[in-house]
Amino acid sequence: xxxxxxxxxTLSASVGDRVTITCRASQNIINWLAWFQQxxxxxxxxxxxxxxxxxxxxxxRFSGSGAGTEFTLTITNLQPDDFATYYCQxxxxxxxxxxxxxxxxx
Amino acid sequence: xxxxxxxxxxxxxxxxxxxxxxxxxxxxxHNYAIHWVRQxxxxxxxxxxxxxxxxxxxxxxxxVKGRFTISRDNSKNTVYLHMNSLRLxxxxxxxxxxxxxxxxxxxxxxxxxxxxxxxx
Numbered sequence: 001x002x003x004x005x006x007x008x009x010t011l012s013a014s015v016g017d018r019v020t021i022t023c024r025a026s027q028n029i030i031n032w033l034a035w036f037q038q039x040x041x042x043x044x045x046x047x048x049x050x051x052x053x054x055x056x057x058x059x060x061r062f063s064g065s066g067a068g069t070e071f072t073l074t075i076t077n078l079q080p081d082d083f084a085t086y087y088c089q090x091x092x093x094x095x096x097x098x099x100x101x102x103x104x105x106x
Numbered sequence: 107x108x109x110x111x112x113x114x115x116x117x118x119x120x121x122x123x124x125x126x127x128x129x130x131x132x133x134x135x136h137n138y139a140i141h142w143v144r145q146x147x148x149x150x151x152x153x154x155x156x157x158x159x160x161x162x163x164x165x166x167x168x169x170v171k172g173r174f175t176i177s178r179d180n181s182k183n184t185v186y187l188h189m190n191s192l193r194l195x196x197x198x199x200x201x202x203x204x205x206x207x208x209x210x211x212x213x214x215x216x217x218x219x220x221x222x223x224x225x226x
Contacts, residue, residue, distance in 0.1 A: 034212045036151075043201055043219050044143075044151065049212035087151055091210065094165075095141070095153035 002026050002090050006098035012106040013078055021073045021101045023088035028068050032092035035064055035073045038100075039084045047086075048073065078103075108132040108215045110202055115220030118192055126187040128202030128217050135183040136160070139208045142176065142187050144198035145219075154200070157185060158208050165208075170196075192224045 003026040013019050023033065031051040036044035046055045048064035051071055061076045075082055083105055088098040114126040128140065142154040155166045155176040164176050175188040185202060199219040205211035 032210055036213075038151075043216035044213075045216075046212060046214050049214075055212075055214065089151070089213070091205075091212065095156075097151040097153070100150045 004098040029090045029092035110217035112217040112220040136180040138204040140185040146198045
C-alpha cells in the first residue's frame with residue numbers, strides 16, 4: 001500500500017502570508033495526486049488534481065507542484081477563508097490520503 | 107448543478123447492520139464511478155469502497171472486506187453502502203464522492219456526509 005506523509009501537521013499563519021504544505025508518497029505515484037480543503041463539519045473540497053491542475057472555480061492563489069514522490073501545495077496571499085485543514089490524496093494505486101495539515105490563525 | 111445527497115446514518119449496536127444511500131443529480135450518473143470515504147471523529151480521511159459506472163467492478167479497503175457491500179441502481183441515480191457486522195471502529199462520518207473513472211480520476215464532487223455511530 002502507498003503511504004502518504006504530510007508536513008507540517010499544523011501551520012500557524014497570518015492573512016497575506018504565503019504557506020507551503022508538503023506531501024511525500026512512499027513510492028512513485030507519477031502525478032496522480034490531489035489536494036483537498038476541508039472545513040469543520042463539511043465535506044472535502046477538491047482544489048488541485050494531477051498534482052498541478054487547478055479545479056474549476058478554485059482561486060488562483062492555490063497552486064500545486066511536484067512529481068514522483070514529493071509534492072507541494074502553496075497558498076499565496078492567505079485569505080481568512082483559507083483557514084482549514086488540507087489533505088493530499090494519491091490515486092495512482094488504490095486511494096490513500098495524507099494525515100492532514102491544519103492551517104490556523106497565528 | 108451537481109448534487110450528491112446522502113441518507114441512512116444513525117446509531118447502531120455492534121454486530122448490527124445499516125445501509126447508507128447517496129442520491130445523485132445534475133450529471134450523467136451512469137457515466138461515473140462512486141466512492142465511499144469515511145472520517146472517524148477527529149481523524150483523517152480513509153477510502154472505503156468504490157463501484158464502477160456500470161456496477162461490474164467493486165473494490166474495498168481491507169478492513170471492510172466481507173462486511174460491507176457497495177451497490178448502485180442507475181435507474182434511481184443512487185449508490186448504496188450496505189454495512190454488516192458493524193464494529194466500534196466503523197464509527198465515522200461517511201462521504202460519497204464521484205470520479206469519472208475508477209482509476210486515475212480525481213474525486214471532484216462529494217456528498218454532505220452522514221454520521222454512523224456504532225455503540226452498545
